[in-house]
Amino acid sequence: WETALRHIVEAGIDRHSYIIAVGGGAFLDVAGFAAATAHRSIRLLRIPTTTLSQADSGVGVKNGINFMGRKNYLGTFAVAWATLDDFLFLHSQPLSLKRAGLAEVVKVAVVKDASFFNWLEANASALAGCERDALEYAVEHSALLHASHIACGGDAFELGSSRPLDFGHWAAHYMETMSGYTLGHAEAVSVGMCLDILYSVRKGWLPAAEAERIVSVLKTLELPVFHPLLSRRTEDGACEVLKGLEAFREHLGGHLTVLMLTGIGRGKDVHEIDAALMEECIREMQEAAGDSVQE
Template identity: 85%
Template sequence: VAGFAAATAHRGIRLLRVPTTTLSQADSGVGVKNGINFMGQKNYLGTFAVPWATLNDFLFLHSQPFSLKRAGLAEVVKVAVVKDAVFFDWLEEHAGALAACRPDILEHAVERSALLHAEHIARGGDAFEMGSSRPLDFGHWAAHYMETMSGYTLGHAEAVSVGMCLDILYSVKKGWLSSRQAERIIAVLKALELPVFHPLLTRRTKDGACEILKGLEAFREHLGGQLTVLMLTGIGKGMDVHEIDAALMEECIREMQAQAASLE
């Protein structure tokens, strides 16, 4: 809200961001977007506005409640799997220390994630999202819609973790991503005690349709026309996809549900 106000008052006044959570220090705090949920839609109101500066103070990072501190690592894993295989290897190696939020390990993970996000925005060629697949939004088409479906009781980080798992499995089913690489990513999410399934994925509309798939249409509208989502072809590699096989996506959801049930 503050960012939106700063972007519109007097046609824009300088905004200094001071993000205070793992999620915001690692991701959104270094971005160029301001978004406000409105009329039941995620980020319906907002602007693109480059902050004058962002101050990531680790004193804030370490003062969070433990659950919030760890949950934000979902976006750290995301940027690693779409942008930096070497960083993902590091996350995999230090998953135990990250799960415990060991200060030095947490700080390195957040700093590296923030730099990767900032580098893509500055040098990716489409900072204001006029045509790209927005790789930093990997897994977000489902995540955003789950948040809406939950009445925003489901946190963004948790929703992103589940959304990534769905698109990872879809990438495997399409033959783009090896099952071994998928297993490695899911294992890291589990090690960080992030969710890999949520019952909202199975919810049906009154006419029996899979409700989460409405998130694809919402995502297409948000992009301004053509659906473009990123799917994985490897850790640190992705490709743009413009069509989604709804039946196959539902198959992925059923498989995720069965796997979750087997662990109960």
């Protein structure tokens, strides 16, 4: 962030200027934070280059950087002057990075648009191969769903306590922190979604058959459905990832509010989490993955 601000100062950029930021989500966050704070705000044009940023973060109103070991602790809400999704950038990524970003595409489908999920399910093999037409449609539709929620959802700047677009993110964000940010956001979100999907099933909210469909799509896309960090314990034997619930609550403020699923395309806000049941879900995921490794 300081480096970005230094470039702004050295270039003599003023409030009638435009900053054009070209890159992935983390880069756009840094550039966006610098643009929002220099001269109290400079107009920003975002050009996201990755699947993840084109489908999700690049069209949002948030920017954030990690600070003092906390995910997105510093940042602002700042509406970009414009966002340009150029598919030439999308197709220039390595296959693994191109495919990983589809985690956020699946996420917005399962919380917002059942018909879009049906399309993802029917085209999962084409998406796994990142076939051009399928990938472009998925990214465009995801971006529109994210933008529509932000513009029309009634809480663009998160003044309330509900964040439906952050489904699966309470665990994902904390796993990223636990890993020292070596675990990618997309991979963490995929695992976090699987945890909350299973919890929703075990609470009787989500039919098991619908959960199996979602997890099957994630597997077809070669996204992870478990990570050993979920099973890591603190020195006193507590499940470490559960600390992410309080971190999630604190970041937004107010009461804990976590979205769980009642069906594909339907969710409900819950304000209490049964920690013992969540640990059971983690053990079940670990057994299903055949992974007994503990970090």
